[in-house]
Amino acid sequence: MEEKSSLLVLVIDANHIWWGERAEEAARQTHGSNGHRNRDIAISDSSSSQITLTEFIDSVITFTNAHLLTNHRNRLAIIASHASKSQYIYPPRQSIDSSTTVLGATADTLQVLKNSVKGELSHLLSEVDDREMLADSITAGAISMALCYIHKQSQQLLVGEKLNSKILVVKGTEDSSEQYMNFMNAVFTAQKNGVVIDACLFNHDSGLLQQACDITKGIYLRIPHMKGLLQYLLWTFLPDPQTREKMSMPPRSQVDYRAACFCHRRLIDRGYVCSVCLSVFCDFQAICSTCRVPFKILGGPVLRKKKKGP
Numbered sequence: 001m002e003e004k005s006s007l008l009v010l011v012i013d014a015n016h017i018w019w020g021e022r023a024e025e026a027a028r029q030t031h032g033s034n035g036h037r038n039r040d041i042a043i044s045d046s047s048s049s050q051i052t053l054t055e056f057i058d059s060v061i062t063f064t065n066a067h068l069l070t071n072h073r074n075r076l077a078i079i080a081s082h083a084s085k086s087q088y089i090y091p092p093r094q095s096i097d098s099s100t101t102v103l104g105a106t107a108d109t110l111q112v113l114k115n116s117v118k119g120e121l122s123h124l125l126s127e128v129d130d131r132e133m134l135a136d137s138i139t140a141g142a143i144s145m146a147l148c149y150i151h152k153q154s155q156q157l158l159v160g161e162k163l164n165s166k167i168l169v170v171k172g173t174e175d176s177s178e179q180y181m182n183f184m185n186a187v188f189t190a191q192k193n194g195v196v197i198d199a200c201l202f203n204h205d206s207g208l209l210q211q212a213c214d215i216t217k218g219i220y221l222r223i224p225h226m227k228g229l230l231q232y233l234l235w236t237f238l239p240d241p242q243t244r245e246k247m248s249m250p251p252r253s254q255v256d257y258r259a260a261c262f263c264h265r266r267l268i269d270r271g272y273v274c275s276v277c278l279s280v281f282c283d284f285q286a287i288c289s290t291c292r293v294p295f296k297i298l299g300g301p302v303l304r305k306k307k308k309g310p
Contacts, residue, residue: 005073007165009146014080019053026050059230086142089120136176140183172202177265187212207256214255
């Protein structure tokens with residue numbers, strides 16, 4: 001009999017600049033709500049919508065524990081995406097370097113998961129250079145790492161075992177158009193290999209992740225309240241794609257399929273496309289900056305004189 005298991009690769013946004021801004025915002029809102037507690041309840045409600053990085057990690061650990069407890073054959077990997085690099089924070093490094101596969105949930109496994117996530121994340125943040133004050137995270141690189149891990153795990157399956165793989169991106173930072181080409185290459189690779197990409201967004205939408213979820217048949221959700229993150233993760237993203245077909249899931253939103261130009265890295269409605277490498281430019285280029293092929297400048301239509309009759 002065929003035994004099914006699920007592999008979840010969770011990509012979390014660990015950008016310390018973005019999380020620092022959220023902490024400052026929560027502190028300001030809390031200070032304001034204390035001064036107007038009896039006069040304005042709405043301010044108090046808004047202050048409770050923000051969460052800290054520690055609360056976020058606790059919700060992520062609870063969600064991943066639920067995934068492992070669903071099936072004793074389920075597998076898990078967590079990648080932290082930062083402004084300068086992306087790094088595995090689970091499984092432990094020795095498990096990734098070797099051929100060891102971490103399966104299911106036991107008391108030891110859940111404890112190792114908790115220690116590995118918090119320890120590796122602290123190690124990652126301690127290595128970050130303070131001069132790298134970038135507001136965006138390397139999401140494209142993290143998804144590429146996730147696809148490599150999924151491919152490695154698929155090569156280690158037992159006879160008669162089927163692996164359903166999905167990638168969940170939990171992101172707070174805004175999109176970077178500079179990642180557009182690498183990001184879309186990773187998305188089409190996931191589509192070809194039958195890997196579903198889900199996205200959970202904070203505060204603002206992501207055009208790139210909307211495209212990724214639509215192409216791979218995943219779920220895109222922008223949560224209205226960060227305090228309810230764990231509930232959204234458990235009820236929306238925990239079920240596998242086959243189970244979702246029997247559930248009432250969030251409706252698909254309108255997808256922005258605009259491309260980012262290769263010259264200024266901004267989304268455009270119309271542009272010039274290289275016929276060789278398909279690079280997109282917002283302004284006319286005499287020579288393609290990607291493949292160095294010169295563009296031919298076509299003139300207007302040639303008007304031929306009509307022959308006069310005899």
